[in-house]
Amino acid sequence: MSPVNNVAFSPDGKILASGSWDETIRLWDVATGKQIQVLKENIKRVETVAFSPDGKILASGSWDETIRLWDVATGKQIRLLSGHQGRVTIVAFSADGKTLASGSWDETIRLWDVASGQLLRVLQGHSSKVYDVAFSPDSKLLVSAGDENNLRLWDVTTGKQLQLITGHTSFINSVAFSPDGSLLISGSGDETVRLWNVTTGELEHLIQGFMNRVESIAFSPDSKTLASGSWDKNIRLWNTTSGEQLRILKGHESLIGSLAFSPNGKLLASASDDTSVRLWNAITGKQTRILTGHTDVVKSAAFSASSRLLASGSREETLILWDVLTGRKLALLTGHEDLVWSVAFSKDGKMLASGSVDKTVRLWNTSNGKPLKIFSGHTMYVKTVAFSPDSKLLASAGGEKTIRLWDIATGKMSRLLIGHQSIINRVAFSADGKMLASGSDDQTIRLWDVTTGKSLKTLFGHTNIVNSIAFSPNGNFLASSGRYGVVRLWQVS
Numbered sequence: 082m083s084p085v086n087n088v089a090f091s092p093d094g095k096i097l098a099s100g101s102w103d104e105t106i107r108l109w110d111v112a113t114g115k116q117i118q119v120l121k122e123n124i125k126r127v128e129t130v131a132f133s134p135d136g137k138i139l140a141s142g143s144w145d146e147t148i149r150l151w152d153v154a155t156g157k158q159i160r161l162l163s164g165h166q167g168r169v170t171i172v173a174f175s176a177d178g179k180t181l182a183s184g185s186w187d188e189t190i191r192l193w194d195v196a197s198g199q200l201l202r203v204l205q206g207h208s209s210k211v212y213d214v215a216f217s218p219d220s221k222l223l224v225s226a227g228d229e230n231n232l233r234l235w236d237v238t239t240g241k242q243l244q245l246i247t248g249h250t251s252f253i254n255s256v257a258f259s260p261d262g263s264l265l266i267s268g269s270g271d272e273t274v275r276l277w278n279v280t281t282g283e284l285e286h287l288i289q290g291f292m293n294r295v296e297s298i299a300f301s302p303d304s305k306t307l308a309s310g311s312w313d314k315n316i317r318l319w320n321t322t323s324g325e326q327l328r329i330l331k332g333h334e335s336l337i338g339s340l341a342f343s344p345n346g347k348l349l350a351s352a353s354d355d356t357s358v359r360l361w362n363a364i365t366g367k368q369t370r371i372l373t374g375h376t377d378v379v380k381s382a383a384f385s386a387s388s389r390l391l392a393s394g395s396r397e398e399t400l401i402l403w404d405v406l407t408g409r410k411l412a413l414l415t416g417h418e419d420l421v422w423s424v425a426f427s428k429d430g431k432m433l434a435s436g437s438v439d440k441t442v443r444l445w446n447t448s449n450g451k452p453l454k455i456f457s458g459h460t461m462y463v464k465t466v467a468f469s470p471d472s473k474l475l476a477s478a479g480g481e482k483t484i485r486l487w488d489i490a491t492g493k494m495s496r497l498l499i500g501h502q503s504i505i506n507r508v509a510f511s512a513d514g515k516m517l518a519s520g521s522d523d524q525t526i527r528l529w530d531v532t533t534g535k536s537l538k539t540l541f542g543h544t545n546i547v548n549s550i551a552f553s554p555n556g557n558f559l560a561s562s563g564r565y566g567v568v569r570l571w572q573v574s
Contacts, residue, residue, distance in 0.1 A: 091136040096153065097541070098139055100127030106141050108153065118156035129171045133195065134178040142169030148183050148193070160198040164191060171213050175220035180237065182223055184211030190225050192237065202240040206233055212254045218262045222279070226253035232267055232277070244282045248275060297549045299340040299349070300560060301363060304553035307560055308349055309568050310337030316351055318366065321558065321570065328366040332359060339381045343388040348405065350391055352382040358393045360405070370408045374401050381423045385430035390447060392433050394421030400435055402447065412450035416443060422479070423465045427472040432489075434475055436463030442477045444489070454492045458485060465507045469531065470514040478505035484519055486534070496534040500527055507549050511573075512556045520547030526561055528573070542569055 089098050096117065097109040106120040106127055120141070129142040138159065139151040148162040148169055167186030174181055180201065181193040190204040190211055209228035216223055216237070223235045232246040232253060251271035258265060264285060265277040276286040297310040306327065307319045316330035316337060335354035342349055342363060349361040358372040358379055377397040384391055384405070391403040400414040400421055419438035426433055432453065433445040442456040442463055461480030468475055474495070478484040484498035484505060503522035510517055516537070517529040526540040526547055543563045550561045552573075559571040 089130045089132055089139075091132045091153070092134055093136055096132075096136070098130045098132065100130040100141055104143075106130060106139070106151070108139075108156065120151055120156055120158070128169060131172045131174055133174050134176060138195065140172040140174065140181055142172045142183055142185075144168040146185070146187075148172055148181070150181075150195070150198070162191075162193055162198055162200075164200055164203075165189070167210075170211060173214050173216060175216045175237070176218055177220045180216075180220065182214045182216065184214045184225060184227070186210045188227075190214055190223070190235070192223075192240070204235050204240055204242070206242050206245075212252065213256045215257050217258045217279070218260060222258075222262075224256050224258065224265055226256045226267060228252045230269070230271075232256060232265065234265075234279070234282070246277055246282045248284055297337055297340045297562070299342055300551050300553045300558075301342050302344055302346040302554050304555045304558065306363070307568070307570075308340050308342065309562060310340050310351060312336040314353075316340065316349070316361070318363075319568075321553070330361055330366050330368070332368050332371075333357070335378075338379070341382050341384050341391075343384045343405070344386050345388045348384075348388065350382045350384065352379040352393055354378040356395075358382055358391070358403070360391075360408075372401075372403055372408055372410075374410050374413075375399075378420075380420065383424045383426050383433075385426045385447065386428050387430050390426070390430060392424045392426065392447075394424045394435055396420040398437075398439075400424060400433070400445070402433075402450065414445055414450050414452075416452055417441070419462075422463065425466050425468050427468050428470060429472065432468075432472070434466045434468060434477075436466040436477055436479065438462040442466055442475065442487070444475075454489075456485075456487050456492060456494075458494055465505065467508050467510055467517075469510050470512060474514075474531070476508045476510065476517055478508050478519060480504050482521075484508060484517070484529070486517075486531070498529055498534050498536075500536045500539075501525070504546075506547060509550050509552050509559075511552050512554055516573075518550050518552065518559055520550040520561055522546040524563075526550060526559070526571070540571055 099107050108118040127143050131140050141149050146165045150160040165185040169185050171184040183191045188207045192201040211227040214225045226232045230249045234244040249269040253267050253269045255268035267275050299308045307321050310316050314333045318327040333353040337351050337353050339352040349363045351359050356375045360370040375395040377395050379395050381394040391405050394400045398417045402412040417437040421435050421437050423436040433447050435443050440459045444454040463477050464479035466477045475487040482501045485494050486496040488495045501521040505521045507520045519527050524543045528537040545563050548562050559573045562568045
């Protein structure tokens with residue numbers, strides 16, 4: 082298997098192009114997921130792909146130092162553009178579709194006439210590799226960035242450098258203009274995202290967040306707040322409307338593997354590799370209680386619908402039921418033969434489900450702590466479980482790349498969902514129970530029709546594993562998190 086370095090949607094969203102180190106470009110039908118074309122004329126690894134604004138042409142850049150233009154309808158190569166003296170890392174079309182920009186390890190940017198394939202000009206000024214370029218919405222400006230920590234703003238017509246924008250302390254791997262053309266956004270290896278005024282080159286906003294990967298996320302019941310937990314041992318609360326960070330909750334001594342808001346929205350629970358479960362005031366951010374009792378890593382936590390009970394699952398093969406008001410341990414649930422990776426309450430709070438590395442899903446009576454059912458059939462570890470809102474179905478998934486839907490009344494599997502290419506880390510039902518979302522190590526999120534079991538859509542965007550997903554209670558959004566501190570909000574309504 083070769084890495085897929087770059088993907089791009091056609092303007093109408095119907096086709097997805099992917100470029101790979103296997104020296105091919107593949108075109109995919111987004112609706113069906115079927116492969117349409119394989120473009121094979123690249124000599125070396127494909128680093129970048131981009132569609133023209135009308136969707137008729139696909140441009141690709143390769144390690145062979147060339148750019149190729151392809152007819153999307155036929156899959157045939159239209160033109161070969163040569164001139165770079167190093168691998169081509171990025172290609173981008175102007176908004177009017179007349180000009181193509183290419184950036185390279187040869188420290189230059191080249192502007193090409195798309196219609197004729199003629200080289201218009203070479204932009205020189207970078208002292209190191211160019212990683213990204215982007216045109217302004219009016220096609221008059223171009224921004225470029227790379228290994229030297231600076232952004233450069235160019236006049237497309239004259240080829241003159243207008244501004245050198247400094248501030249980042251490490252390489253810049255991503256740049257873009259705001260839709261109105263007034264701002265530039267840049268993402269860097271210095272773990273910051275910066276917004277710049279295009280006219281003045283001045284820094285408008287500095288966005289700083291995680292120092293490490295995001296492991297867990299959760300929405301508040303009113304959908305206004307998103308909580309995220311990281312390997313940096315901190316929890317961050319975010320305003321979902323503005324994207325602003327509200328506060329940082331500190332106290333854990335290791336990574337935070339699971340987060341859960343109480344249904345009444347007053348509390349936030351966090352489970353950590355430091356063996357503790359902590360309760361926080363969701364409004365003030367103050368820690369209200371530390372629940373101790375586990376003797377190993379705590380991987381999961383969940384509130385009952387009444388907000389009175391909290392369940393936590395640990396690597397020590399046990400689950401603990403807690404009284405939220407007093408912090409008292411109510412029951413120790415034993416039976417699993419390996420790490421308990423996931424827990425979930427039914428909506429009425431009468432049942433608790435748990436998934437384990439022992440390949441089983443277990444159902445428990447929360448009033449007496451006794452086991453109700455064992456769901457067997459998984460051939461690898463179970464990493465995630467979730468009840469449907471009506472508590473008639475239970476979804477489970479993990480290491481075997483499939484999702485199982487169980488009929489809780491009969492204990493039988495009702496459906497097997499197949500599509501992911503790697504480990505599934507999290508599943509979640511939408512508020513109306515009609516849709517199931519899943520996040521995977523294959524870097525995708527899939528949306529499924531619960532009734533038919535069919536895949537509705539595959540969401541691309543993460544560049545590494547998807548650790549966690551959560552639907553907003555109002556059903557409008559899906560949040561997802563991955564490595565490297567990235568949390569994404571998707572509109573699903």
